[in-house]
Amino acid sequence: MKKLIVSITLALVLVGCGNQTAAISEPNDVLIKVGNQNITSGQVYGLMVSTDATSVLKQQATQIILNKIVGLSDELKAKADEELVSFTESVGDSLEMYLEYYGYKDAEDYLNNGIIPTLQQEALVKEYITTNFDALVAGYRPKMVRIIEITDATVAETALAELKAGKDFSEVADLYSTSNFPGDEELVNNTSSLPQVVIDYYDYQTTPSLSNVLTDGTTNFIVQVTEADTNKLKDEIIENFAMDTTFMEKTLEYYFVENAFTIYDKPLYDLFVQSYPNYLGK
Amino acid sequence: MLAVLKRQWFIVLVAVLLLSTIIFYVYDKNKDNLPSKSVGGKDIVFSIAETDVSADEFYDELYSRYGMGAVYLFFERAVVEASVEDSAVITTKAEVDKDGVIANFKEYYGTQYETYLIDALKTLGYSKLDDLQEYFEYVYKRQSMMNNYLDAQMDTLFPGFQEVNSPRIVSHVLVTMADPDAPTAEETERFEAAKAALAAGMSFEDMVINHSNDTSNNTMKGLLGYVDKNTSFVPEFLAAALALSEGEVSDWVKTDYGYHLIRVDSLAVDRLKEEQAFYDALLASDVALEANVIWSKAEELGVVINDEALKTELLAYMGIEE
Numbered sequence: 001m002k003k004l005i006v007s008i009t010l011a012l013v014l015v016g017c018g019n020q021t022a023a024i025s026e027p028n029d030v031l032i033k034v035g036n037q038n039i040t041s042g043q044v045y046g047l048m049v050s051t052d053a054t055s056v057l058k059q060q061a062t063q064i065i066l067n068k069i070v071g072l073s074d075e076l077k078a079k080a081d082e083e084l085v086s087f088t089e090s091v092g093d094s095l096e097m098y099l100e101y102y103g104y105k106d107a108e109d110y111l112n113n114g115i116i117p118t119l120q121q122e123a124l125v126k127e128y129i130t131t132n133f134d135a136l137v138a139g140y141r142p143k144m145v146r147i148i149e150i151t152d153a154t155v156a157e158t159a160l161a162e163l164k165a166g167k168d169f170s171e172v173a174d175l176y177s178t179s180n181f182p183g184d185e186e187l188v189n190n191t192s193s194l195p196q197v198v199i200d201y202y203d204y205q206t207t208p209s210l211s212n213v214l215t216d217g218t219t220n221f222i223v224q225v226t227e228a229d230t231n232k233l234k235d236e237i238i239e240n241f242a243m244d245t246t247f248m249e250k251t252l253e254y255y256f257v258e259n260a261f262t263i264y265d266k267p268l269y270d271l272f273v274q275s276y277p278n279y280l281g282k
Numbered sequence: 283m284l285a286v287l288k289r290q291w292f293i294v295l296v297a298v299l300l301l302s303t304i305i306f307y308v309y310d311k312n313k314d315n316l317p318s319k320s321v322g323g324k325d326i327v328f329s330i331a332e333t334d335v336s337a338d339e340f341y342d343e344l345y346s347r348y349g350m351g352a353v354y355l356f357f358e359r360a361v362v363e364a365s366v367e368d369s370a371v372i373t374t375k376a377e378v379d380k381d382g383v384i385a386n387f388k389e390y391y392g393t394q395y396e397t398y399l400i401d402a403l404k405t406l407g408y409s410k411l412d413d414l415q416e417y418f419e420y421v422y423k424r425q426s427m428m429n430n431y432l433d434a435q436m437d438t439l440f441p442g443f444q445e446v447n448s449p450r451i452v453s454h455v456l457v458t459m460a461d462p463d464a465p466t467a468e469e470t471e472r473f474e475a476a477k478a479a480l481a482a483g484m485s486f487e488d489m490v491i492n493h494s495n496d497t498s499n500n501t502m503k504g505l506l507g508y509v510d511k512n513t514s515f516v517p518e519f520l521a522a523a524l525a526l527s528e529g530e531v532s533d534w535v536k537t538d539y540g541y542h543l544i545r546v547d548s549l550a551v552d553r554l555k556e557e558q559a560f561y562d563a564l565l566a567s568d569v570a571l572e573a574n575v576i577w578s579k580a581e582e583l584g585v586v587i588n589d590e591a592l593k594t595e596l597l598a599y600m601g602i603e604e
Binding site: 020022023024025031032033034035036037038039041043044045046047048049050051052053056057060061064065068256259260261262263264265266268269 | 315316317318319323324325326327328329330331332333335336337338340341343344345347348349351352353355356357360361363364401404405407409580583584585586587589592596
């Protein structure tokens with residue numbers, strides 16, 4: 001009985017004890033003394049955590065993942081050096097101004113903390129897309145299409161008739177299409193920024209096809225699916241998805257959870273889970 | 283045992299219920315708790331891919347981005363607090379501002395206002411709602427410190443400022459019109475009456491009382507207050523105001539609001555000093571002035587920064603050459 005009472009009391013005492021804030025080693029370290037006022041590391045840390053700690057935490061954790069999974073091969077370093085040279089040449093005398101504007105101390109800082117992480121992330125996203133290619137294309141259904149937009153419905157029917165008669169799509173686009181849709185071939189998927197009536201047409205096409213005149217009530221479209229076999233488009237799809245922030249986020253979410261990302265500071269955790277719940281597997 | 287249970291069944295039932303409640307309470311309170319972690323005596327903020335990042339390492343990362351901003355915020359506050367004493371005037375003004383902010387947050391956020399207000403205060407280095415009063419007291423103390431410095435340096439600062447910015451105190455009479463290019467019959471009648479009164483020798487003050495439609499300052503004798511070349515007035519009004527000498531009244535000036543009579547009440551520094559906008563304009567005219575005020579005050583108080591690199595960084599952040 002006594003043991004039971006002691007256990008219960010201990011349990012009650014320990015309620016909430018897991019929710020601590022991670023503290024720096026020397027919070028009382030005095031950085032500056034003015035008159036009788038001390039400014040300590042702890043104060044500075046507390047303010048910085050309130051400023052934008054979640055994005056810093058995410059970036060720091062991302063870099064750990066990038067270093068572990070992608071690393072820094074000679075090839076990647078060479079590519080980074082090339083990009084720096086190219087950037088330096090393109091901005092000329094304005095280099096310092098650009099670096100300052102983007103928050104870099106110097107060119108080396110930009111190389112190490114700008115270019116290399118970007119290339120590493122691109123490699124990581126491509127790795128993720130390649131590994132999960134079948135599942136991703138099954139969900140996003142990418143394909144090659146060409147699109148014409150014609151405001152007048154009668155003219156649109158004429159254009160469609162010409163296409164069905166065998167006229168070249170580019171020619172018809174040049175003759176009739178608005179400048180928004182020059183009829184060029186482009187890789188799209190079911191989340192592309194296109195009119196819904198266009199997406200609804202091509203989303204489930206599995207072979208090359210030509211639509212009828214599609215209308216959203218305001219204007220008209222003709223859509224040609226030029227290639228729907230994702231195996232034939234694998235390289236383009238990987239390149240295209242790698243530039244899409246949706247897939248960048250999916251990649252990081254996956255690797256964060258896979259690598260057991262855990263936050264031990266309760267206030268930071270509460271802030272982080274609000275902004276990036278998927279990174280915690282929530 | 284069974285017999286005891288049978289006899290004392292009610293007590294046993296109460297005990298079981300109490301135990302269940304305690305167990306559930308402990309579970310409920312702990313189910314969302316995070317585990318804490320410490321390695322080598324250092325608190326860990328997060329871990330990923332078998333890598334622990336300590337609070338010290340996280341501090342370094344945050345400091346590389348936000349460190350100087352945070353240090354300067356506390357530095358400036360410390361200088362202000364050490365330089366200016368509390369006063370009833372400051373406390374009262376701060377209370378008014380505090381109550382105003384709370385009212386605004388309540389209106390915008392409803393019952394959640396405290397959470398948002400505390401979040402906003404945290405970005406200023408405070409931690410609780412009561413700190414809002416302290417924040418506004420700091421704001422007024424800072425203003426007082428800056429004004430005192432400017433007063434002490436006025437003989438040096440004012441001539442150059444005056445030459446460049448043409449500071450003055452201005453009043454006006456306004457006959458309002460919705461469209462001055464196509465006034466209504468009523469507007470025309472009002473304007474004609476005002477013109478006639480002026481031509482008949484009515485004083486500027488009486489013109490304000492009898493003919494001005496600017497309800498924002500009619501009770502203040504038409505006073506607009508501090509004006510200089512950077513004041514955001516419509517161009518026609520500003521040009522006319524800047525062209526006048528002390529005591530001079532303009533001809534009728536047409537703007538999008540109607541017709542104005544403009545008077546420069548004073549060009550004298552003693553009168554300008556009655557307007558906070560004058561001190562604000564003086565500070566704004568020299569981007570380095572505020573930082574120099576803070577640093578000179580800090581030196582007066584005996585600032586101690588043991589880390590030379592930190593001192594260099596702070597001065598660079600403030601734009602002060604050592």
